[in-house]
Amino acid sequence: MEITVGFFGGAGTVTGSNFLLSDGTTKVLIDCGLTQGKEFCDHCNYDDFEYDPKEIDAVVFTHAHLDHIGRGPKLIKDGFNGVAYCTHATEDLMGIMLVDSEGILRREAERKNLFPMYERDHVQGLLAKIDAKNYHEKFSVGDFTFEFFNAGHILGSAITRITHARTDKVYVFTGDLGNSPSPLLPDTEVITDADYLIMESVYGDRLHENIEHREEKLREIITRSMERGGVLMIPAFSMERTQILLYKLSNMMEAGEIPKVPVFLDSPLAIKVTHLYKKYSKELKQSLQGEIAKEGNIFDFSFLEKTESKDASKAIAHTPNPKIIIAGAGMSHGGRIQHHELQNLSDPASTLMIVGYQSAGSMGRVLQDGGKKVRIFNRDVKVKATIETLSGYSAHADRDNLVEFVSHTSKTLTKVFVAMGEPGPAGFLAQRLHDFLNVKAIVPEKGKTYTLD
Ligand SMILES: [Zn+2]
Structure with missing residues (x-):
């Protein structure tokens, strides 16, 4: 048995987060987001998924930003029949965000003479499949067990910690990490026992200014x-x-x-x-x-x-x-x-x-x-x-926050995959994790599947 993770979006780019975790029997997606470029919706969002949605057992949504949930209804349209997991607040926020974006996508499709990527029924279909969980309430899909930690990024945002019944490893997907201390949200929770970390790097090479002022x-x-x-x-x-x-x-x-x-x-x-x-x-x-x-x-x-x-x-x-x-x-x-x-x-x-x-x-x-x-x-x-x-109110961790997040688990790490960032910031962060924490960090290629052994 091999545990693998495929990077089908959110690799070499900030948006379009979409990762496939598999043990050969059970297949779980982490996020299914829109790629957002100059236009609200890039053409690539219309493409077929690079895996068969009918074979996916579950999808986990880390938070309700469209670049993490926006293609979820297309999964339904293309035959997904599994369970969707997220926190309760994310479930409610998804209901609002997906209905709103469906309208925007429809009008954009009309302007371009295209069929819409998905319709209201597919949004409702996805929402009906959600089984919402509290932070730290464990749940299982096949041999995988999941637990949400507070990411402190937006309301409901979660870091996903995953274990597997037949390995003693810990797999962690950060989703987006917050810019703690936030005026409203609790600080980002710490992870101390990850073997494999799939992390964001939006601001992997930048520091936020003026947070104190x-x-x-x-x-x-x-x-x-x-x-x-x-x-x-x-x-x-x-x-x-x-x-x-x-x-x-x-x-x-x-x-x-x-x-x-x-x-x-x-x-x-x-x-x-x-x-x-x-x-x-x-x-x-x-x-x-x-x-x-x-x-x-x-x-x-x-x-x-x-x-x-x-x-x-x-x-x-x-x-x-x-x-x-x-x-x-x-x-x-x-x-x-x-x-x-x-x-x-x-x-x-x-x-x-x-x-x-x-x-x-x-x-x-x-x-x-x-x-x-x-x-x-x-x-x-x-x-x-x-x-x-006015700067200082970014919802994303900056370069030093990201390194600090990894530092809490640097002793247990086998490998970090630096994703959800442009190539510059992702590469910079990977190098910095190596230099400062002596951690093996790579920038995964889009479309490629890696073995976590
Ligand atoms: Zn986000």
Whole structure:
């Protein structure tokens, strides 16, 4: 018997996480994510899987980001009939994220005259197969036994620790690792007994800046932008970043540290996700539990208005300035933020605050790089608003966090597979693990299967 792991996505690239663990009898996928390039969805997502989904016994989802779950419904479409495992929060978040992305994929397919990659029925089919587990609740598939550890990356995110009845080895898939300490989530749990580690490396060669000053900087940007008297627009990802912002704004207003101005959460998706953060508030970090017990909902405050309908969204323009608008998409590549950008980017009193990574080619990146003109809904917009960048709130571990994570188990490791990163960062991290921890680390090739012996 041989234990093998195949790298069918998330090798040589950040997105499209998809690994196949097998002992020759039982086959389990870890993640089944979308590859996300310049477009929301790359063409390769339509390709057949490189294995037969009918032969897969189970799929484990590490967390609810689309680059880890987004091709899951296609598994159903292609005949998968096993069980899907994830944490309870991930199950609920998947319900929201997959329904939302199915709509985006359908509209994109229509534009390109393609069949959609999957349909609503396949999303429902996948959700019906989920058997959700708590952190540290063990479960078995064939001779494999699984246990989720808290990854501290987004709500519900998990590191998967796996053992096998006929070996004495421990196999660990990190999924995405958090940037602890997070404002909301518990710290990433430590693993001390891995023989084989399949890890992420998104920021394998970079350090995050300003983690200790991030709150002060947020306060300064808000105060400055309110003094200018215009609109503060915040393009934000609906999961995690939005909830951090709501929590911080609520506390800063309460403490009188920033002006009390109207705040709009203008994203039906983010509103739904925020409800789940409230539902799972017991899973937020220990130091928040007192506040949660006292306030009930730490993401709500009297100056916050959630605009679900299109009409409510349009009506935001009638509220006098200054005001704050949080809306998707996080890189200004679609979503309601574009309507606000169209209205306000040419106003010198307004501000756009960038809070997350902006990929090359996205409108957010153009703005961040000082672009003076952008095109929104086929109209040229002159950029006169102030563009601010707030770093420090990344949800990913940086280079030093990743090395530290491995250091806790470096004595037991036989081999590390450095995946889920671009070739540069992955190669850098593999070299660093070797140099600093004397660990054997390789960057796996996409499509290749390795024996864990
Ligand atoms: Zn993630």
